[in-house]
Amino acid sequence: MAVRRGVTWSNEHLEIGLPDLLGLRLADGSRALIAIYNKKQPLIRSQAERLLLPMHDRRDSLLPEATVLVWDTQHQRAFPLTPGTELERLRTSVTGLAARYAAEWRAAS
Numbered sequence: 001m002a003v004r005r006g007v008t009w010s011n012e013h014l015e016i017g018l019p020d021l022l023g024l025r026l027a028d029g030s031r032a033l034i035a036i037y038n039k040k041q042p043l044i045r046s047q048a049e050r051l052l053l054p055m056h057d058r059r060d061s062l063l064p065e066a067t068v069l070v071w072d073t074q075h076q077r078a079f080p081l082t083p084g085t086e087l088e089r090l091r092t093s094v095t096g097l098a099a100r101y102a103a104e105w106r107a108a109s
Contacts, residue, residue, distance in 0.1 A: 004062055009054035014098040018054055023063045031066040033059055036073055043072040048079035053094045056081050 002023040008015055022034040035051055037043045048070040055068045069080035 002063075007058055007062065009058055011095055011098055013095070013102040016054065016098075018051070018058070021055065021062065023066065031063055033063045033066040033068050035070045037070055038073045040074060042075045043070065043077065043079065045079055048072075049081075049085075049090055050094055050097065052079070052081040052085075053087070053090045056087070 004021040004023065007018045007021060009018060010016070019035050022032075022036065024032045024034060026032060033055060035055060037048070051070055052068055055070075059066055059068055067080055069078050071078050
């Protein structure tokens with residue numbers, strides 16, 4: 001097991017810090033890169049995807065070929081980035097959220 005701290009992801013609008021990430025080798029020999037969600041409010045897929053994309057983008061530099069997932073510890077649910085995930089749709093969504101946040105931040109400053 002390895003813990004990765006201080007990992008960041010950025011695009012043209014924003015740089016964000018990712019939560020601590022766990023790297024695990026599973027019993028079958030595969031690897032997983034995991035972000036822990038530990039809140040009372042249940043995590044939903046659309047929220048998890050906002051973190052899965054930055055994790056996916058950084059995966060090869062952290063733990064190549066690992067399955068990327070967010071683990072909701074309070075509700076015992078895993079949200080993996082599955083092979084069928086539409087990465088471009090997800091990228092458009094995350095980029096839009098980052099642009100909106102950056103614009104709101106600039107307006108408030």
